Amino acid sequence: MKKYMNPNVDPCENFYEFACGNWRNYHDVPPDKITYDTFEIARDNLYFVLKTLLETQTKTQTKSHFNDKTNYHNLKDYIGENYQIFDDSDAIDKAKKFYKSCMNEDLIEKRAEKPLKKLLEELGGWPIITSNWEQSEVDLIWVLSRLRLLNNAILISQWIGPDIKDSNKHIIHIDQTTLGLPNRAYFLDETNSKPLKAYKSFILSIAKHLGAETSVALQDVDDIVDFETKLASVMTPLEERRNISQIFQRIQIRILIERYPYFNWHSYFSTILEREIDLQSTVACYCPDYIHNLLNLLNKTNPRIIQNYLLWRFIKHRTSNLDSRFLDSEQKFYHALFGIEKRPPRWKFCVSQTNTNMGMAVGALFVQNYFDENSKTDTIHITQEIMETFINSIEEKLWLDEDTKRLAKLKIKNMDLKIGFPDFLFNSTEVNLKYQDVKIEENFFFENVLSVLRHTNREGQKKFGLLVNKSQWNSPPAIINAYYSRSKNQIMFPAGILQPPFYHKHFPKSINFGGIGVIIGHEITHALDDKGRLFDHEGNLQFWWDNKALVMFYERSQCIIDQYGNYILPESNTTVDGILTQGENIADNGGLKQAFKAYKNWLTKNPEVDETLPDLDLDGPQLFFLNFAQAWCGKQRIESERNRIKTSVHSPGIFRVIGALSNSDEFSMVYNCSKNSPMNPVEKCDLW
Incomplete structure (x- = not known):
């Protein structure tokens, strides 16, 4: 944490530069990426773990010899209406074979x-x-x-x-x-x-x-x-x-x-x-x-x-x-579009492909070998504390009438939590049955992908006419991401994101609340952002707001739209779209405030705990805001920057930090920022 900071910068002038000013001295954007930030580093760490797991031997070793003339894969089958496969063999073995088929570049070149x-x-x-x-x-x-x-x-x-x-x-x-x-x-x-x-x-x-x-x-x-x-x-x-x-x-x-x-x-x-x-x-x-x-x-x-x-x-x-000719053409296109200079290493590409196509099987392999159950339990406790804080905060909102408060609190109370992974991943029979209509062979990477595509389509389409199982997991566990589902009123935190710098079971609580805690608060806030507010506690599109409360919501969200719409990235001279990024900016601001309040509540209950770190002269609350900011340290290519600012619903990392912190009275108190300093403007946007 200390090496990424720039101590020569006043935290009340530009906290992003204070927290991340030296990050660029340690990291360049790799030639195979469009951006490089804390999330990408965490993703690379996860991919290396998955590579090690996918390269272990399958439970049943088979010898396979490729002969193009005796190719039993009839490509016409994959677009047939009645195409059916039943193979309930080990799903983790299938994932390993899928990875191996992707890594077999010689054969992919031969088949062209x-x-x-x-x-x-x-x-x-x-x-x-x-x-x-x-x-x-x-x-x-x-x-x-x-x-x-x-x-x-x-x-x-x-x-x-x-x-x-x-x-x-x-x-x-x-x-x-x-x-x-x-x-x-x-x-x-x-x-x-x-x-x-x-x-x-x-x-x-x-x-x-x-x-x-x-x-x-x-x-x-x-x-x-x-x-x-x-x-x-x-x-x-x-x-x-x-x-x-x-x-x-x-x-x-x-x-x-x-x-x-x-x-x-x-x-x-x-x-x-x-x-x-x-x-x-x-x-x-x-x-x-x-x-x-x-x-x-x-x-x-x-x-x-x-x-x-x-x-x-x-x-x-x-x-x-397909073979390298197609990959080279694709790479040339991505270079023109995003500035990517080269393809990723083949192993990294194949890990990504395997995780994308067989995410639950890869997730089962990951959680069975690496994930600590205590981390899941601890994260659930953090989530519950933030939810409780959020509910209390809603009660204190003077601009909300009593009925709207009651329904907003009901929505938070009824939120379904999905933390880490689904329990069925420890049941090999259930995991195998999930992929029973997938056929994977080591020599046929292209056909393996087609088989998974048919499976993915069938998995989605077969839900037609069925009741919604709101307890079902839809996200693979071994990914660096988090989600909120409006239709299920559900938040999901896959196991992959529960790693440094966002979380570790031995970190001080200040670091965990400032990392995964803010992300949790962010996803909870999505339930009441400009889109989430349209849905009730059961995930139904329904008008449940009092008209006066809704007018106040629009006024307060407009403040955020205007604030972020004035941010300009100097490198590309591009302006943030305050309307496009509105929902994520609302969630950033709400997540930061509620996570910090939850952390302060935890400190009150645990006054004797030492929340400092060696050789870093900051107390727990200061470390909370530092880790929040350092989660967004990063660099991106100019081409990517121009593209993302036009298309992404997220503001650039620097403004995710500056925007939310400059609206936080708590931040200004913790870092003793004087009134009207850049990080402590008199006029602040306040929604959740």
Whole structure:
């Protein structure tokens, strides 16, 4: 902690520089990353542990010999409606085999583009590489639904989730699409010509690897990007979609068919759900205008362009599963877009791929070998203390009426806590059954990914019509992250994040409350941020605020919007979007205040405890704020900085520190900051 501080800086002038000023002298952004910060260091530490575990021997050793001529993987099966596998063998062994298949670069090079090319043929062919492509042979709904079976939602985002009006039921949800570049501005803003040019070059390069003739491909690539630009233009901007109650519609499939007859909804849903769909079934729609405009666009577009675009979006996600030519093209694109200089080490890529694709199996391996149950218990206690503090703080809010207070406290009291990992990870039978429809072979990395994609899609779609199990874990344990679910009123802290500098069972409580405690408080506050406040204690979209309280909420949140909207990153001369980052900024401010109050309560109950650290002349409360700030020490590339400030809902780390601390009276008291010093302005934003 001490080596990262810059003691020459007055903490009341710029606490981020005081806490993190020397961090840059010890760390550069690695060539394979877009940013390097405390979270990335923790992630690297976790990945090294996972690598060691995944490289241990499987329980049942098998000899496998690759022979491409006797390849028993029929790629057509992966897009078949009735594709079923039953294999209840050891899931951890499957994860290790998946990792090994990813690490087998020689074989991946030998197989080259063959697996992808064969699959593209089964999907109706990619016109850009198919000289005799016939548009009459391809049906839009057929292709879209088959891609969704492989967990690719293109043109229309579709998933099964809790009904936001009745969170106990699973229904179909549909929304506008994602794009091949980070957001619609990349296609519509003329200042983004460089990334757009790199995107075209990326598509062309991949097409040539798959056998396209340059003379044909150039026009096809232009058509693909032109179509995607038109697609971006009919999408609603993110800032106009923040209030979910204003864009949400419940609609039966039969009505959907009546309103949008040019799209075969019945066939689409029946295929991806792998069952006949009832036309009375309810759909949650967040994009009626987009669907209308999308269908008009599709009606005016040449089928060749549509097929080229659909398969391109699928191919883009699969380039990382192929040989070095595809990886090099992908890397060149990411360099232009984010400034990344090289690919990560293969082992790190394969650990990430394995954890992404088989997260619960990897999580079981991790918690069985490394995770301390005492850490889970301790974190639960910290969480409960912060929740209690939060409830007491709500009672003290003079701007809230009694009814709104009561319902806000009810929401916090009913919050479901998920800390560390689900207990079933110690039951090998349950873990094995979770992956019983996944087939993993050491020689077939590409097919292994397809098998997991089918599994992931099936896991999601089979929830349709079922009651919501609000006790279910959805997050893999071995990750560095934390979540709040509005529909479940649930906070989740996976085991992976319970490590230094955020937490350690032997740290002083000041460090733990300033680290994981603030993160816990952050996630709790999401229950009452600009989006979370729309949902009640059971996770239902419901208006439960008194009108006067709501007006006060808007005034106080506007203060935060204006405050953060005035922050400018000097390196790239870019301004923070106060509206886009509103929810996270509210959560940062609330999380810091409630975690510190909980820590002070703990100190009152434990007055004899020594909270100091050797050779660091700071008391417990000062260490609390120092560790909070040092969680956000970091550097990022200019290209990444420009991208993230346009697209990320989180403010840059420096402003997450300065913004929350400058609103904290407690911080100013602890560090004795005079009135109107930069870190102690007279006018402060105060919400939670």
